[in-house]
Every structure is written in structure tokens, then in C-alpha cells.
Amino acid sequence: MAPALLDYAYAQARLRARLGRLAGRRAIETLAAAPDEAGVLRELEARGRPDLEESVLRAFDDVLAMLAGAPAEVVARYRDRREWENVAVLLRGAERGLPADEVLPLLQPVGELGTTPAGRAVAEAGSLAEAVARLPAQPYGELLRRVVAAGPRGAVERFRLEAVAEREAWERIWRAVESLGAADRRSAARVLGAKLDCVGLLRFLRLRTEHGLGPEELLALAIRAGHRIGQRERALLAHEPPSEWSGRLAHTPYADALEPWDDAVAVEARLSRVLRAAARRELAGTPFRIGLILAYLLLIELQASDLRRVREGRRLGRSAEWICTGLVSGDA
Amino acid sequence: MFRATPMERVLLLVPRARFDAALEVVARLGLLHLLDLPAREEWRRGVRPCEVGERRLQAQDALRQVDALIEFFRPPARRPEPLPDVDEVARELPTWLAEHEAIRGERARLHDRIEELERAHASAVALAAAGIAPARLAELRILHPACGWLREQDQPRLEEALARMPHRIVTAASRAEERLLVVVAHARDGAALDRTLESVGFARVWLPGGPHQSGDVSSLERDLDEARRSLAALERRFDRARERLATPLRGARAALGVELQLVDACTLAGRSESAVFLSGWLPAGRAGELREALGEAIGGCFHLRADDPRSLASVMAGRDAVPVQLHNPALLRPFERLTAEYGVPRWREIDPTPLVAVSFCAMFGLMFGDVGQGAVLAAAGAWLARRRAPDAGLLLLQCGVASLAFGFAYGSVFGVEGWLPALWLRPLEDLPRLLRTGAAIGLSMISLSFALGVLNAALRRDWGDAVFGIHGLLAAAAYWGAAAWALRWLVTGEGAEAAARFWPLLMLPLAILLGARVMVGWRSADGDGGSLTTSMLQAVADLADVVIRGVANTVSFVRLAAFAVSHAGLLFAVFALAEMLPSSVGGSVGRALVLVLGNAFVIALEGLIVSIQGVRLVYYEFFSRFHEGTGVRYQPLQLRTSSGEEAAR
Numbered sequence: 001m002a003p004a005l006l007d008y009a010y011a012q013a014r015l016r017a018r019l020g021r022l023a024g025r026r027a028i029e030t031l032a033a034a035p036d037e038a039g040v041l042r043e044l045e046a047r048g049r050p051d052l053e054e055s056v057l058r059a060f061d062d063v064l065a066m067l068a069g070a071p072a073e074v075v076a077r078y079r080d081r082r083e084w085e086n087v088a089v090l091l092r093g094a095e096r097g098l099p100a101d102e103v104l105p106l107l108q109p110v111g112e113l114g115t116t117p118a119g120r121a122v123a124e125a126g127s128l129a130e131a132v133a134r135l136p137a138q139p140y141g142e143l144l145r146r147v148v149a150a151g152p153r154g155a156v157e158r159f160r161l162e163a164v165a166e167r168e169a170w171e172r173i174w175r176a177v178e179s180l181g182a183a184d185r186r187s188a189a190r191v192l193g194a195k196l197d198c199v200g201l202l203r204f205l206r207l208r209t210e211h212g213l214g215p216e217e218l219l220a221l222a223i224r225a226g227h228r229i230g231q232r233e234r235a236l237l238a239h240e241p242p243s244e245w246s247g248r249l250a251h252t253p254y255a256d257a258l259e260p261w262d263d264a265v266a267v268e269a270r271l272s273r274v275l276r277a278a279a280r281r282e283l284a285g286t287p288f289r290i291g292l293i294l295a296y297l298l299l300i301e302l303q304a305s306d307l308r309r310v311r312e313g314r315r316l317g318r319s320a321e322w323i324c325t326g327l328v329s330g331d332a
Numbered sequence: 333m334f335r336a337t338p339m340e341r342v343l344l345l346v347p348r349a350r351f352d353a354a355l356e357v358v359a360r361l362g363l364l365h366l367l368d369l370p371a372r373e374e375w376r377r378g379v380r381p382c383e384v385g386e387r388r389l390q391a392q393d394a395l396r397q398v399d400a401l402i403e404f405f406r407p408p409a410r411r412p413e414p415l416p417d418v419d420e421v422a423r424e425l426p427t428w429l430a431e432h433e434a435i436r437g438e439r440a441r442l443h444d445r446i447e448e449l450e451r452a453h454a455s456a457v458a459l460a461a462a463g464i465a466p467a468r469l470a471e472l473r474i475l476h477p478a479c480g481w482l483r484e485q486d487q488p489r490l491e492e493a494l495a496r497m498p499h500r501i502v503t504a505a506s507r508a509e510e511r512l513l514v515v516v517a518h519a520r521d522g523a524a525l526d527r528t529l530e531s532v533g534f535a536r537v538w539l540p541g542g543p544h545q546s547g548d549v550s551s552l553e554r555d556l557d558e559a560r561r562s563l564a565a566l567e568r569r570f571d572r573a574r575e576r577l578a579t580p581l582r583g584a585r586a587a588l589g590v591e592l593q594l595v596d597a598c599t600l601a602g603r604s605e606s607a608v609f610l611s612g613w614l615p616a617g618r619a620g621e622l623r624e625a626l627g628e629a630i631g632g633c634f635h636l637r638a639d640d641p642r643s644l645a646s647v648m649a650g651r652d653a654v655p656v657q658l659h660n661p662a663l664l665r666p667f668e669r670l671t672a673e674y675g676v677p678r679w680r681e682i683d684p685t686p687l688v689a690v691s692f693c694a695m696f697g698l699m700f701g702d703v704g705q706g707a708v709l710a711a712a713g714a715w716l717a718r719r720r721a722p723d724a725g726l727l728l729l730q731c732g733v734a735s736l737a738f739g740f741a742y743g744s745v746f747g748v749e750g751w752l753p754a755l756w757l758r759p760l761e762d763l764p765r766l767l768r769t770g771a772a773i774g775l776s777m778i779s780l781s782f783a784l785g786v787l788n789a790a791l792r793r794d795w796g797d798a799v800f801g802i803h804g805l806l807a808a809a810a811y812w813g814a815a816a817w818a819l820r821w822l823v824t825g826e827g828a829e830a831a832a833r834f835w836p837l838l839m840l841p842l843a844i845l846l847g848a849r850v851m852v853g854w855r856s857a858d859g860d861g862g863s864l865t866t867s868m869l870q871a872v873a874d875l876a877d878v879v880i881r882g883v884a885n886t887v888s889f890v891r892l893a894a895f896a897v898s899h900a901g902l903l904f905a906v907f908a909l910a911e912m913l914p915s916s917v918g919g920s921v922g923r924a925l926v927l928v929l930g931n932a933f934v935i936a937l938e939g940l941i942v943s944i945q946g947v948r949l950v951y952y953e954f955f956s957r958f959h960e961g962t963g964v965r966y967q968p969l970q971l972r973t974s975s976g977e978e979a980a981r
Contacts, residue, residue, distance in 0.1 A: 146533035219493035220531035
């Protein structure tokens with residue numbers, strides 16, 4: 001057997017079997033019809049997914065156990081990108097002066113911050129700058145300390161630190177993708193590259209509309225990786241108004257998702273559907289590539305995001321219709 | 333020997349106000365193996381658990397803070413005596429924390445300052461070498477300059493971001509993956525440039541004479557010297573604090589450790605409205621010591637009752653386990669650890685430690701018989717026993733002596749077989765005899781194991797198990813019948829002829845055992861609708877297991893002969909290697925080296941293998957019929973400080 005086939009034969013057989021267990025649109029809509037949040041939680045527990053974040057991380061761990069070498073590194077970094085969310089939680093806690101015991105339960109069990117006392121040390125920092133100073137050097141500490149050193153003294157902006165950490169998280173994954181073999185790299189680009197495109201588009205939209213950043217800053221904070229969004233597209237996104245984006249990106253599958261552009265949540269849901277379609281396409285293609293693994297993980301994450309929406313919707317007393325409008329999942 | 337220390341159960345009743353003092357006495361005395369009273373069925377309705385949540389949280393919190401202080405100051409080890417009071421620690425802790433925070437904060441500030449100044453100094457030197465004067469940059473009005481270090485990998489990002497902004501980037505210097513850049517843009521784009529630089533991680537250098545500072549390189553050097561002097565003064569202050577806080581911090585650590593142990597012990601007590609109950613086991617006859625110590629500490633305000641376990645219905649019915657404390661002479665104590673590793677015997681069962689000691693040493697010696705190597709092991713054991721690890725040393729010493737004794741029996745000194753006459757046999761020359769010896773030891777050990785199984789069942793008053801158990805008297809009789817036939821065969825060579833005579837000895841006990849087990853199985857399954865066939869199948873499977881395991885376990889001891897031969901064979905190989913060397917002076921040295929290293933290798937490798945085999949034979953073949961190791965080990969509450977010594981409060 002060819003090496004790639006050997007690498008992925010076991011994993012793809014296992015994952016194919018698991019794909020059938022993903023909740024379909026109908027199952028999620030049934031969940032959305034639960035009377036309240038407690039009902040949703042009961043249903044989730046009955047289906048073996050009481051903790052959504054934990055079940056996603058478990059899926060990553062299961063996949064990691066099936067892989068080795070460069071593909072495992074890509075999946076591990078994809079999993080550990082969640083550590084930037086831990087950084088964001090800790091920085092927010094430090095900025096608001098929250099006690100460590102309130103912040104620590106919000107950390108996800110990934111990376112040094114989520115699994116070792118390093119997280120507590122940062123959570124106990126008295127200020128944003130001190131929190132940055134206490135971060136472990138890798139993967140974000142050294143980089144964020146440079147950002148603090150680069151800024152005006154004593155006036156570090158949290159959103160900028162978060163944006164830099166997030167950018168680094170995604171680019172770290174891309175650096176791992178670049179160490180794959182050519183065929184695997186192309187396969188990863190179709191799935192993970194599409195994910196990075198969507199994340200990048202949303203970042204442009206949010207940094208522009210919520211923080212009012214100028215084109216140079218947008219480009220400095222942009223994720224320089226992806227499948228269809230390259231340097232030319234990034235320049236367009238930075239310099240053209242969002243109303244023009246859909247027309248200027250007509251050659252990409254994201255054009256329809258960007259119109260209308262003024263509701264970021266709706267844009268995110270539409271982009272997620274594009275992503276889901278890319279993952280489904282990859283699953284229908286050659287099975288002995290890393291794309292299949294990444295597509296599976298992407299679908300798991302999208303499913304978790306749908307279930308989270310159902311739970312949140314019920315907690316806030318939204319209608320089943322409102323919940324279902326924002327769902328990404330199709331029929332399993 | 334053979335029997336564990338007799339125990340008695342005590343129940344202590346004290347007023348709530350005196351409970352802390354009483355518990356401290358109990359812990360200091362280190363005699364009482366506590367029972368979880370609130371969890372016990374008969375107490376559940378009458379008492380509630382003591383509430384210690386808040387006290388535990390406070391102690392844990394303080395302990396965490398003290399640990400952080402110890403981690404920071406790393407004070408020298410001190411033996412705090414007497415331990416400070418926990419309340420005193422709580423009062424002092426804020427002062428220590430304030431001192432820690434002051435030193436830590438100032439140290440971080442000075443380190444940052446020195447790093448910044450060093451960076452600025454290095455940058456100023458690099459800029460000067462590139463012909464760029466920071467003072468000239470400061471004079472620019474129409475242009476907005478920025479000077480700093482950027483990672484090489486981030487420069488394309490910066491260039492992409494500034495693609496449509498008129499600008500100029502000058503590389504002044506390079507070092508490991510970093511570049512010192514001067515970026516200049518139009519003054520009207522200054523704010524956008526600064527924010528962009530911030531987002532790409534441009535570590536800005538604030539140069540003397542540059543846009544944001546005044547002064548020159550020499551003033552920078554003066555600042556650097558001053559910062560370094562301040563840091564040195566701070567380090568002296570740190571050293572003084574470290575010395576001053578050594579005893580208080582170590583004392584606080586120990587006191588809080590003790591406090592947490594007491595809090596844990598509290599959870600095992602049950603409380604009513606006005607009193608607290610504490611129950612546990614202690615060695616029989618020592619309740620008086622506890623009574624006396626309590627009397628001294630809290631006067632007569634307590635009630636203590638001691639019960640013999642044989643008078644307790646729950647113990648006799650097997651619902652309560654009596655903890656077991658093994659007690660053997662000093663020479664046998666190291667073997668207690670071998671027994672305990674497997675598990676301690678149940679109350680009233682035989683303590684197998686003396687048998688383990690004798691059999692393990694004998695088997696070790698048989699497999700590893702050599703006068704020289706045994707002497708080396710014994711000497712190493714004696715050294716270890718006196719210096720570092722008494723138990724391990726004593727064990728090694730005894731194994732060494734056994735090896736030495738069998739060395740005389742084999743006539744082997746460091747593998748040389750000509751120096752001493754063999755008092756018994758030479759392993760490589762009389763293998764059949766050695767194999768027969770292994771089998772005979774197997775027969776003896778398994779027979780003893782059956783006998784002890786019956787005895788243990790009798791001591792537990794479990795008569796059914798003693799007679800009809802899978803390792804009971806009938807199974808033992810069948811084994812002995814088979815053993816007698818095997819012995820006869822080994823001695824006289826009459827196999828088939830003798831079998832007819834020994835057949836009833838083997839089959840009769842097995843037939844009775846089969847019948848009994850079928851009846852018992854059928855009757856006990858009757859209520860559940862079990863059938864006679866199922867019981868028969870079960871009984872037949874049990875008997876097959878008895879027979880197969882009996883044979884397998886006995887044959888397993890033949891490995892004793894195999895390892896004795898392997899030991900001699902390995903030494904033979906060492907000598908063969910040495911003989912291959914030439915007979916020159918160099919060859920003689922080489923030969924001596926091969927012999928020494930070869931012996932060392934055999935001692936290390938064979939010693940390890942043989943001890944593993946010895947443990948295996950004891951655990952799996954010998955213990956399996958009489959020693960389940962499911963007893964509860966006697967573990968009295970004893971206060972221990974973090975360094976392991978008993979707390980002196």
C-alpha cells in the first residue's frame with residue numbers, strides 16, 4: 001500500500017463510521033423545540049454530549065490517537081489554537097480585575113494555560129500588562145510582549161493583543177500545513193484554507209466595523225494564509241468598503257455569504273454553510289488524505305456551534321424559528 | 333510471628349468544645365486507625381459529619397500562599413520547633429506577602445529597566461555604525477520616524493500593510509531572526525504608522541537623543557550603571573529577608589500541613605448536638621496510653637470504651653474488617669514489605685512473612701549459588717543496611733548469605749569451580765538431580781500452601797471453605813494423592829503400575845468435592861432458577877481448574893533448576909570469553925577485566941532476574957491458595973510535617 005494510504009486507512013475507516021453519528025438538521029431542530037434550556041441540557045445528556053466543548057476536544061484527542069508525524073502536528077495545532085481563547089479570557093479577566101477563581105473555570109483544558117498552574121499565575125495578575133508579562137513565552141507570551149513594547153507606554157489595548165494572538169494561532173496551524181507533502185497540503189488547503197478564509201473575512205468585518213481600524217492596521221492584523229483569499233484579496237478587503245466586498249470577491253464561493261454585510265452574526269452563519277459544503281465535498285473525494293480528517297473535525301465543530309446556538313437561544317427565550325434560521329447543519 | 337498484632341476497637345466521646353484538643357492528642361500519640369463514623373450504617377442516623385469546609389479552605393489557601401513564598405525566597409531548610417500556631421501564621425502571613433510583593437515588583441521593574449536600557453544601548457551603537465544619528469531623526473518635522481526591532485518573518489507583513497502608504501524602511505542592523513529597522517512615513521500618517529507597527533510586533537527602541545528622549549549614549553550608560561546598582565541593593569535586601577523568614581516560613585508550612593491532616597481526620601468523626609464521637613482500632617492493651625494522654629490534655633471530660641473484636645457482632649459477621657499490623661523479628665521485617673506489596677492478610681489469618689523469608693532466600697540461593705558473588709551481595713547489603721536503606725540492605729544481606737551457602741553446596745567461587753569441593757552437586761554436571769530438587773520444592777511449597785489455606789479457613793471459622801473450598805481439605809487430599817504417585821514414579825520409575833494403586837487416593841476426594849460443590853451450587857442457585865446442569869458444569873470447571881493449576885504450579889518450580897543452570901552457564905560463558913584472549917601481558921590484563929566485568933554483569937543481571945523469579949513463585953504459586961491479601965492495613969493517624977518527621981507540637 002502507498003504510504004498515504006497506510007497513514008490514513010485506519011483513521012478514515014474509523015471516522016467514516018463516526019460521521020453517521022453526527023446530529024442532522026432534523027435532530028437539531030427537534031432539540032430546538034425543547035421547552036427551555038434545562039430541557040435542551042437533558043436532551044444533550046441523553047445523547048451523550050452534556051459538555052459540548054469537552055466532546056469537541058475528545059473528538060480531537062481521538063483523531064490525534066490515530067495519527068503520527070506531520071498530519072498529527074497539524075491536527076494538534078488545530079486543537080491547540082483554542083489556547084488563544086484562553087489568552088483572551090485571561091486578558092479580559094486581568095483588564096476587569098476579576099478574581100482568579102472566577103476566571104479559571106472559563107479556561108478550556110488545552111495548552112499550558114489550560115492545564116498547568118501557568119493559567120493561575122496569569123489570572124492572578126493585577127493588570128493587563130502584568131498578565132502579558134506572566135504569559136508563558138510560547139506560543140503567545142513573547143509575541144504579545146513585543147506588542148506591549150511596541151505600543152505607547154501604559155496604554156496597551158486588549159483587543160489588539162487578542163487579535164495578534166488569534167492571528168498567530170491560525171498562522172501557526174498554516175505553518176504546520178506547509179510541512180505536509182504536496183498532495184496532503186492541497187487537501188488541507190481545501191478544508192483548512194477555506195476555514196482560514198472565512199475566519200479572515202469575519203476578522204476584517206469585525207475589526208473594521210467594531211473597532212474602526214484603518215487599512216494598514218487591518219492588513220497588519222490580517223491572517224496571511226488561506227485558500228482563496230490571497231494578498232490581492234486582502235488589499236481589497238482592507239481598502240474597499242464592505243458593501244463592495246461581495247462584488248469584488250465574485251470569483252470566490254464567499255461572495256453570496258457577504259451580501260448583506262451589516263449583520264456579522266448572519267454573515268458568520270452563511271460563511272459556515274459555505275465551509276460545511278467544502279467539508280462535505282472533501283469527504284466525497286479521495287479518502288486517503290488529511291482533508292478527510294480535517295473535514296470531520298470541522299463538521300464536529302460546526303455541529304457543536306449549532307448545539308451551542310440552540311442552548312443559548314433557549315436560555316435567552318428566543319423562538320425556535322430564530323434558532324433554526326441561524327443553524328449551519330444540513331441533513332446528516 | 334505468624335499472627336498479626338491483636339487489636340481492639342475504641343469509641344471516644346468528648347464534648348464538642350474539647351474535640352480539637354482531643355484529636356490533637358490522638359494524632360500525636362499515633363495509635364488510632366480511624367474509622368469513618370458518619371459513613372457507618374449504625375451511626376448514620378445518630379450523628380452528622382463535622383463541618384470543616386471553611387477551615388479546610390482557609391488552611392489550603394494559606395498553605396498555597398506559604399508555598400508560593402517558599403518557592404520565591406527558597407529559604408534554607410530549618411527544623412521549626414515548636415511549630416507555630418495556625419492563628420499566628422494567619423496573622424503574620426500578610427506581612428510576609430507584602431514583603432514578597434515589594435521585592436518581586438521592584439525586581440521585575442529593575443529587570444525591565446535594565447533590559448530596556450541595554451537594548452537602547454545596543455541599538456544606539458548599531459545605528460551609529462549604520463551612520464544614522466538618533467538626534468537627527470528627532471529633528472524631523474515633516475516626516476514621522478520610528479526605530480525598533482522586528483522579527484524577520486514579520487517584515488513582509490509590514491510591507492504588505494504599508495503598501496499604499498508612502499514610507500521608507502531602512503535596515504540598520506540584523507541579529508538572530510531580528511532586524512533593527514528605521515521606518516519613516518509622512519507626519520500626517522504618523523498615528524496610522526504607529527498603530528500598524530504595534531500590530532506587527534515592532535519592538536520600539538526609545539533612543540537617547542531620539543524623538544522621545546533626551547540625553548546621549550554616555551547618559552544611557554550612567555542610567556544603566558545606576559539601575560544595576562539598585563538591583564544589587566535589592567538582591568541584598570532579598571538575601572536578608574530570605575534568612576530572616578527561613579524559620580517562620582518552614583514552621584508555617586509544617587503547621588499548615590498538620591492543620592490539614594487534623595481537618596481530614598475531623599471528617600471521620602461524627603457529631604451530635606453537644607458531643608463528638610471518634611472511633612478506631614489500636615493494638616490491644618494500649619487503650620490505657622490513650623486514656624492517660626487524654627486525661628492529661630483535657631482532664632476527665634471524655635468517655636473511652638475499648639472492645640475486643642471477638643465481642644463485636646459486625647466483626648464476627650464479616651461486615652467490619654479489623655486492621656492488620658504485621659509484627660516480626662527485625663531480620664524478617666524487610667520481608668513484610670514483600671507480603672504487604674501483595675496485600676496484608678485478613679484478621680485472624682496466618683501472616684506468611686516468615687515463610688516468605690525462608691522460601692525466598694532459599695530459592696534465591698538455589699538459583700544464584702556462588703560463594704564469591706554471595707559474599708559481594710552480603711557485603712553490599714550490610715553496607716546498605718548500615719548507611720542508607722536498612723530494609724533493602726537487610727534483604728540483600730540475607731539473600732547474599734543464602735547465595736553464599738548454596739555456593740558452598742555447588743563449589744563455585746566467582747564461577748571458578750576448582751577452588752572448592754562441591755558439597756552437594758555442580759549444576760552443569762547433575763541437571764536431573766537439580767530438576768528433581770526443583771520439583772520436590774514445588775511439591776513442598778504447594779502442599780504447604782494447601783495446608784495453610786485450610787488452616788486460614790478454619791481460623792476464619794469458615795468450615796465449608798476449609799473442607800469443600802476450591803483450596804480446601806478435599807482438594808488438598810487429591811493433590812497429595814497425586815503428589816504421592818508422582819514421588820513414587822520419580823523415585824522408583826514405576827509410573828503406570830503405581831497409578832492403579834494411587835488412583836483412589838486422587839479420585840475419591842475429587843468425587844466427593846464434585847458432589848459437594850454440585851449440591852451447594854444447585855441449592856444456592858435454586859432461588860434464582862439455576863439448573864442442576866449449570867451447577868454440574870460449574871463444579872466440573874472448578875475441579876479442572878484445581879487439577880490444572882496444581883500441576884502447573886508445581887511444575888513451575890522446576891524453573892529453580894533452570895535458573896541455577898543458567899547462572900552457571902552465564903559464568904561459563906564469561907570464562908570462555910576470557911580464555912579467548914591471548915596469553916601476553918596485555919591479554920592477562922584483558923582476561924582479568926573480562927572476569928571482573930563479567931561477574932559484575934552476572935551479579936546485576938542474574939541477581940535481578942532471580943529475585944523477580946523468586947517473587948513470582950511466592951506471589952503466584954505459593955500465595956494463591958491461602959493468602960488473598962485483602963486485609964486492611966493498620967494505618968494510624970500520625971501527624972507528619974512536610975519533611976516527614978513526626979510533628980512536635
